[in-house]
Structure formats: structure tokens, C-alpha cells
Amino acid sequence: MKPISRRALITSGLAAAGVAGLAAADRIARRHGLVPPDCRGVYGPGETLTYAAHRLLTRDAMAREFPRSMISKTPFANEVAPPSNEFKKLQADGFSDWRLSIDGMVAHPMTLSLADLRSMPTHSQITEVVCEEGWSYVAEWIGTPLSGVLREAGLLPQARYLKYFSIQPEWSDSIDIADAHHPQTFLTLGMNDGELPVGFGGPLRLRVPRQLGYKSVKYITRITATDSLKYQGDYAWFAGI
Ligand SMILES: Nc1nc2c(c(=O)[nH]1)N[C@H]1C(S)=C(S)[C@@H](COP(=O)(O)O)O[C@H]1N2
Numbered sequence: 001m002k003p004i005s006r007r008a009l010i011t012s013g014l015a016a017a018g019v020a021g022l023a024a025a026d027r028i029a030r031r032h033g034l035v036p037p038d039c040r041g042v043y044g045p046g047e048t049l050t051y052a053a054h055r056l057l058t059r060d061a062m063a064r065e066f067p068r069s070m071i072s073k074t075p076f077a078n079e080v081a082p083p084s085n086e087f088k089k090l091q092a093d094g095f096s097d098w099r100l101s102i103d104g105m106v107a108h109p110m111t112l113s114l115a116d117l118r119s120m121p122t123h124s125q126i127t128e129v130v131c132e133e134g135w136s137y138v139a140e141w142i143g144t145p146l147s148g149v150l151r152e153a154g155l156l157p158q159a160r161y162l163k164y165f166s167i168q169p170e171w172s173d174s175i176d177i178a179d180a181h182h183p184q185t186f187l188t189l190g191m192n193d194g195e196l197p198v199g200f201g202g203p204l205r206l207r208v209p210r211q212l213g214y215k216s217v218k219y220i221t222r223i224t225a226t227d228s229l230k231y232q233g234d235y236a237w238f239a240g241i
């Protein structure tokens with residue numbers, strides 16, 4: 001056999017196996033309810049395979065935590081749009097009027113101030129923010145695990161996703177209930193032993209260290225629990241790392 005035709009044979013064989021594999025994976029994922037909201041379209045089967053594999057294999061795995069000595073000296077804050085007048089007014093009042101509302105599929109919808117959140121159990125983690133553009137930094141994040149807040153709100157068993165909203169309207173996103181309950185998913189109020197700087201999402205940021213940086217949305221104002229989701233983002237909905 002000439003090398004060229006041999007290579008063609010292997011390539012087409014792999015391609016056929018790949019397609020059969022993705023289709024088979026898609027069927028299995030559907031049977032087990034492991035289908036992400038962006039399962040349609042050209043990348044849909046690939047997204048489904050990634051999501052189903054993560055949920056089956058690494059659902060409870062922890063994001064890597066670092067020693068204090070590895071905290072980045074000059075963490076790189078992603079550029080954000082200039083703050084709105086609404087944000088500036090809240091900032092001028094020391095964020096005393098900042099509120100986080102929790103609604104949707106919960107037994108007790110709540111509206112929490114930053115003081116309310118500070119009175120909840122406080123934890124810290126030293127984890128990495130990994131941007132899809134290829135840069136990252138390590139910082140200490142201080143806050144309260146989202147799972148405790150969801151317990152207080154009485155998250156209903158039929159809820160499958162949480163949508164979360166920023167004071168920057170274009171930065172809403174969503175996670176599944178596994179990540180919502182993950183012990184490292186924090187409502188973050190502090191960073192590196194101090195307040196959470198505005199550049200890094202202060203006064204309130206959702207840290208989702210099991211996923212890429214874009215899921216860690218800054219300036220969180222609302223979380224709503226739902227059983228269905230349409231996803232129209234530019235990036236993959238599930239960005240597990
Ligand atoms: N509200 C809001 N959240 C955001 C962003 C943003 O521009 N606005 N950028 C996202 C992206 S793409 C990344 S990689 C991280 C960057 O985090 P950093 O600014 O702390 O570096 O925040 C994410 N959360």
C-alpha cells in the first residue's frame with residue numbers, strides 16, 4: 001500500500017469512528033439527562049460529549065487550590081466596560097444599597113444586602129482565574145458558598161439551572177445544579193485578605209473555579225433558579241476545567 005492511500009484510509013476510518021462515537025455518546029448522554037443547553041448546532045454533539053463526560057467523571061472534583069506563596073503579585077483584571085451611573089451611585093454610598101435577589105424555583109425568594117452575605121459562613125480559597133484567551137492568575141477569594149444561600153432560599157428539587165445576572169446586562173450566565181452546589185462556588189466579597197476591588201468584580205462576584213473565567217461573573221445582582229434554559233452565548237455554555 002502506498003503511504004498516501006494508507007494515510008487516507010486511516011483518516012477516513014478515524015473520521016467515521018469519530019462521527020459514530022459522537023452520535024453514540026449523544027444517545028447515551030440523552031438517556032442520562034446529561035445534555036447541555038447548547039446541544040444543538042454544529043458543535044452540539046461535541047459540547048454534549050464534554051458536558052456528559054465531566055458530569056459522569058468529575059462532578060465532585062475540586063478545582064486546584066494553591067499555596068499562599070503562589071498568589072499572583074500583579075493579578076491581571078480583565079478590562080470591563082465603564083461603570084454605569086447606577087453603579088457609580090451605589091459605589092458612592094459604599095454599596096450599602098447593593099442587593100442580591102434570589103428568585104425563581106425557590107421556596108423563599110430573598111433579597112440580601114452585602115451585610116446579610118457577610119453574616120453567613122465565610123470561606124476562602126486560593127484558585128486560578130483562567131481566561132479563554134490564554135492568560136490566568138491565582139488569587140485568594142473570600143466569600144460564602146452559594147450552596148448555603150440556596151439552602152436558605154429553599155431551592156426546589158425540580159430546579160436544574162441557575163441563571164445569574166450582573167449590573168452589566170450583557171454579562172448574565174448560567175450553571176447547572178452540580179456547579180451551584182459545588183463547595184468552591186462562592187458568592188465572593190473579598191480577595192487577597194481585603195475587600196473585593198471593583199476591577200475584580202466588587203462588591204459581589206460569583207466565583208465558579210471549575211469553569212473558565214467568563215463564568216465567574218462580576219457585579220452580581222440577581223440569581224434565578226429554573227428548570228429549563230435557552231443559551232445564546234458566544235462561548236461554550238459548559239467550560240469545565
Ligand atoms: N460583569 C463582568 N463579568 C466578567 C467579565 C466582564 O467583562 N464583566 N469578564 C469575564 C471574563 S471573559 C473573564 S476571563 C474574567 C476575568 O476576571 P478578572 O477581571 O478578575 O481578570 O471575568 C469574567 N467576568
Ligand SMILES: [Mo]
Pocket residue numbers: 078130131132133213214
Ligand atoms: Mo475571559
